[in-house]
Amino acid sequence: MPVPVAYSLRNLWARKLTTVLTAGGMALVVFVFAAVLMLDAGLRATLVATGQPDNILVTRRSSGTEIQSGVDRAQAAIVESQPEIALGPGGAPVVSKEVVVLIAQPKRGTGVPTNVTVRGVGAAGLALRPQVRVVAGRMFRPGTAEIVVGRSIAERFEGTGLGERIRFGGREWTVVGAFDAGGSAFDSELWGDGEQMMQAFRRQVFSSVAARLADPGQFDALRARLEADPRLTLDVKRERSFYEEQSQAMSNFISYLGVTLSVIFSVGAMIGAMITMYAAVANRTAEIGALRALGFRRGAILAAFLAEALFLALLGWAVGIAFAAAMQAVQISTMNWQSFSELAFRFTLTREIVVKSLLFALAMGFVGGFLPAVRAARLRIVDALRAA
Amino acid sequence: MHAAERPAPALIRIRNLAKSYRRGGQVVPVLTDITLDVRAGDFLGLMGPSGSGKSTLLNLIAGIDKPDAGEILFDGVDITRLGERELADWRAGTVGFVFQFYNLMPVLTAYENVELPLTLTRLSRRERRAHVEAALALVGLSERMAHYPAELSGGQQQRVAIARAIISDPRLIVADEPTGDLDRHSAAEVLALMDRLNTDLGKTIVMVTHDRRAAERAHAIMYLDKGELSTAADVHERSVR
Numbered sequence: 001m002p003v004p005v006a007y008s009l010r011n012l013w014a015r016k017l018t019t020v021l022t023a024g025g026m027a028l029v030v031f032v033f034a035a036v037l038m039l040d041a042g043l044r045a046t047l048v049a050t051g052q053p054d055n056i057l058v059t060r061r062s063s064g065t066e067i068q069s070g071v072d073r074a075q076a077a078i079v080e081s082q083p084e085i086a087l088g089p090g091g092a093p094v095v096s097k098e099v100v101v102l103i104a105q106p107k108r109g110t111g112v113p114t115n116v117t118v119r120g121v122g123a124a125g126l127a128l129r130p131q132v133r134v135v136a137g138r139m140f141r142p143g144t145a146e147i148v149v150g151r152s153i154a155e156r157f158e159g160t161g162l163g164e165r166i167r168f169g170g171r172e173w174t175v176v177g178a179f180d181a182g183g184s185a186f187d188s189e190l191w192g193d194g195e196q197m198m199q200a201f202r203r204q205v206f207s208s209v210a211a212r213l214a215d216p217g218q219f220d221a222l223r224a225r226l227e228a229d230p231r232l233t234l235d236v237k238r239e240r241s242f243y244e245e246q247s248q249a250m251s252n253f254i255s256y257l258g259v260t261l262s263v264i265f266s267v268g269a270m271i272g273a274m275i276t277m278y279a280a281v282a283n284r285t286a287e288i289g290a291l292r293a294l295g296f297r298r299g300a301i302l303a304a305f306l307a308e309a310l311f312l313a314l315l316g317w318a319v320g321i322a323f324a325a326a327m328q329a330v331q332i333s334t335m336n337w338q339s340f341s342e343l344a345f346r347f348t349l350t351r352e353i354v355v356k357s358l359l360f361a362l363a364m365g366f367v368g369g370f371l372p373a374v375r376a377a378r379l380r381i382v383d384a385l386r387a388a
Numbered sequence: 389m390h391a392a393e394r395p396a397p398a399l400i401r402i403r404n405l406a407k408s409y410r411r412g413g414q415v416v417p418v419l420t421d422i423t424l425d426v427r428a429g430d431f432l433g434l435m436g437p438s439g440s441g442k443s444t445l446l447n448l449i450a451g452i453d454k455p456d457a458g459e460i461l462f463d464g465v466d467i468t469r470l471g472e473r474e475l476a477d478w479r480a481g482t483v484g485f486v487f488q489f490y491n492l493m494p495v496l497t498a499y500e501n502v503e504l505p506l507t508l509t510r511l512s513r514r515e516r517r518a519h520v521e522a523a524l525a526l527v528g529l530s531e532r533m534a535h536y537p538a539e540l541s542g543g544q545q546q547r548v549a550i551a552r553a554i555i556s557d558p559r560l561i562v563a564d565e566p567t568g569d570l571d572r573h574s575a576a577e578v579l580a581l582m583d584r585l586n587t588d589l590g591k592t593i594v595m596v597t598h599d600r601r602a603a604e605r606a607h608a609i610m611y612l613d614k615g616e617l618s619t620a621a622d623v624h625e626r627s628v629r
Binding site for chain 1: 447450452453472473476477479480481483485487489491492493494495496500504505507508552
């Protein structure tokens with residue numbers, strides 16, 4: 001039979017300062033651990049949300065990113081003519097032949113130039129991305145030097161306010177609208193007319209071709225045909241897969257660095273918990289003796305002290321995850337090393353992160369509490385009672 | 389130890405008990421060849437100078453220490469042969485402990501302290517409550533159930549400890565200097581209570597004490613000196629119900 005839970009819980013309350021300090025150390029580690037996972041989840045969510053499940057993206061074979069890709073007009077026309085491509089209301093294929101380039105634009109406040117992605121989209125560009133909504137001003141008019149800017153860009157870069165003019169590609173462009181792309185990577189882009197961008201940047205080839213499939217189930221057949229076509233040296237990917245791959249390098253870096261740091265920090269927290277629990281055992285030796293004399297077995301004593309360490313960890317987890325949850329209000333931007341452009345995203349708390357951080361905290365509590373609990377359980381009753 | 393007209397059978401039979409401790413590489417004998425019978429319903433006082441082995445003998449009888457040699461038969465069962473778990477279960481069901489410094493759990497209320505041994509049983513919460521309330525009423529602390537040990541006087545804490553000792557209705561109560569930390573008035577209350585446990589509830593009590601007044605409550609007093617049970621003296625005899 002176990003020692004009542006109230007005994008373990010109230011002993012934590014009885015030594016408030018030690019409990020707060022030890023749980024505080026654990027909370028910090030949980031915060032770092034959860035924040036890193038949230039950063040990774042935010043990055044993935046942003047890039048995954050960029051792709052639509054029934055869209056495909058065609059780029060030059062092995063180019064990896066749209067910036068490095070080139071699809072000439074003939075190749076784009078072949079892609080556009082495939083029977084698997086969905087047709088729009090007027091019978092035209094839902095295809096956007098796009099040009100993607102980087103420009104350096106100064107940030108508001110600091111004036112530091114940072115790479116920003118400019119995307120020239122085709123007529124169906126907006127229809128292909130239903131998550132994109134114009135929230136201020138209006139959409140650019142095809143054939144003009146008008147642009148619209150993503151929400152994150154408008155907030156953080158100079159010259160991107162509504163009605164402002166911005167110079168790149170040897171031209172002045174007027175910002176006529178701002179769009180919200182639902183937290184996707186498009187929020188960090190400037191959009192204009194594809195053909196105008198081709199001319200401005202003196203491009204002969206598109207960067208990519210985005211298209212909607214009439215039936216997403218036909219993707220494999222389409223890819224097999226296009227990739228086997230000797231006229232084409234193209235990669236055909238589902239749009240979502242393409243953007244998932246874009247997040248891979250950075251996601252791996254954040255995960256490895258963050259988890260490594262968390263594990264190193266956790267050693268400190270576990271030693272803190274261990275010292276606290278050893279002190280608890282030393283201070284309550286006579287109580288342990290009395291409990292054993294009353295008939296509580298060694299296992300019950302071990303469980304009671306282990307439970308105390310786990311409650312300590314649970315407290316640390318609750319505080320740590322609460323602070324981490326507050327980080328969701330923070331938006332950060334960084335260079336996406338795959339596209340070399342600015343990417344804004346938010347810390348995203350998922351159910352998986354909550355569970356992982358809880359298990360991490362409990363593991364810290366278990367490791368920190370196990371040896372002191374074993375020591376408590378191994379005390380000889382007569383020796384323990386003499387400590388009274 | 390009853391020299392009464394109706395001798396009860398021996399509840400505890402101790403035969404050739406020996407115990408020694410190792411101190412600084414030397415073996416120091418504490419008890420040598422102790423043989424003793426304690427009958428059901430006895431109130432036995434163990435006296436002797438410090439270091440004479442009184443508490444060691446009490447610990448062995450209570451099953452919280454193991455002898456080097458000899459046997460302790462409790463109702464026919466040799467408890468020296470019981471394993472760790474069996475001994476814990478035996479203690480939980482058979483022995484009530486009263487310590488000199490009460491050994492209550494500071495973070496539990498008087499009620500919860502008394503309830504503690506019952507958490508080892510299969511009694512329901514309602515049944516436990518009935519038992520705890522009865523035990524606290526018996527020791528006169530019904531009004532102090534919700535108090536923590538730090539909010540009680542020494543005498544009250546020892547009465548809570550006595551309530552805890554009897555809560556699981558053990559056949560044997562072992563008391564190690566139960567009045568050693570109490571003023572005269574509180575000590576008298578505790579001894580009166582122990583007396584009631586013996587006379588009214590028929591509990592067998594083995595009590596270690598330095599206090600002559602405490603020992604006078606016992607039916608019989610055994611003296612331990614240099615590890616040997618030297619004499620037994622009936623202090624006063626009582627008729628047993």
